[in-house]
Amino acid sequence: MDKKIHVLVVEDDSDINKLLCTVVTKSGYIAQAAYSGTEANLYLDRQEWDLVLLDLMLPGLTGEQLLEKINEVFRTPVIIISAKDEQQTKIATLRTGADDFITKPFDIEEVSARIDSHMRRYMRFSNPTPSNRLTYKELELDKETKFVTINGSEVTLTAREFAILELFMSYPKKVFSKANVFESIWNEEFMGDDNTVGVHISNLRSKLAKANPKQEYIETLWGMGYRLR
């Protein structure tokens, strides 16, 4: 279940506020209207927000003041929506900490797209899917179902091959020596003269290559080890 996304809409014109709230709601987020700087301030203190849509010209506290506070105290992304269209203002607010600046009159669709864009990026970080699914390029691996696909088509791996791939995909681009691999997966000390890991890598490679001949996923670094690439 996804966490609900709360958006605070700060705008004194009640028609525009309503319109913005509609846009937000239609995108599947929860909107809260605030009609003055001081009102917005109360809401900010009261709960956490995932996004603030902020007009600059407001009764009570100005948008600039609010922006400053949000930046100092919270880390919420802020999209400015303002009729002030001088470049000066735009640049100043972006530098002060705004994440975007939309000029009035605005295009509803664009506002919606920009909100989604920011939320998409924000959610990717703040809510890092604690999932059991790993991806790397076209590769997908599900830890739970042990399912591995490339471009959607299934690749059948043995237990060891799966474990190695999972290890690699857990730390993409990290270089693993044979000893690293052996000790992580077999849980015993690595004796230098062992070729086992090499054979598994070879088999794994040929299965991956069969599924996607265009891409080499496992790279050899001579004298150092292997890494996903």
Next chain:
Amino acid sequence: MDKKIHVLVVEDDSDINKLLCTVVTKSGYIAQAAYSGTEANLYLDRQEWDLVLLDLMLPGLTGEQLLEKINEVFRTPVIIISAKDEQQTKIATLRTGADDFITKPFDIEEVSARIDSHMRRYMRFSNPTPSNRLTYKELELDKETKFVTINGSEVTLTAREFAILELFMSYPKKVFSKANVFESIWNEEFMGDDNTVGVHISNLRSKLAKANPKQEYIETLWGMGYRLR
């Protein structure tokens, strides 16, 4: 030392490209110009980027195609900079995965402010300088992924060369005698008549010089040893 931020500037008009690169550089990031979709694609595969500035109308691959790939494969933020100013395009690309859309002709200050804004947000989340990364001037070395770059472009080193460079970069001002180097890396006693270290240093130097001819990184102190410079 902060991690350096690498920005890929994809734009076929060389004047505009230059201008954008200047903006990026002035903000303290490292810019790499790409003049076609296919060229950009090569750079994307070659290293990780923190931001892509992307024109839509490009020879080779279109901006839209690149955007799609970046979204599927990487997680890099993308700012579209385009002359196509129909709302349709704007909304479509934002929905496809772009993080921002700037219309040409653009205001340099605004571009700069928007880049900074995205990087500020992005950097807050992405790893706060992992300690396995060493930096010296334009040189970057990652102990974990064994990646070495100069100004963002990859330098391929062998195991020994990497080990020597890592040793030097770990103690940037220290002077290492041949014996020091040999004993740290080979873990055996140094017999004076050995030229091995010298050969490795020579090879290492020539690889570094190929990547950045302007700078000599390894200095010889006659009769004493070597040191990073």
Next chain:
DNA sequence: GAACCAACTTAATGTTTTCTTAAGATTCTC
């Protein structure tokens, strides 16, 4: 409990890359 099967390991062989050696060229110090 014997036969079978799949996955794993070991072993053998071939290939590729890197390392070392050695010799001549160069550079620096006195």
Next chain:
DNA sequence: GAGAATCTTAAGAAAACATTAAGTTGGTTC
């Protein structure tokens, strides 16, 4: 300018890796 230290180059040696096939093991089925 002589001598010593260092640099460069190239080629042979050595190490690391890849692949294939043959043996082992452990579990499943009849």
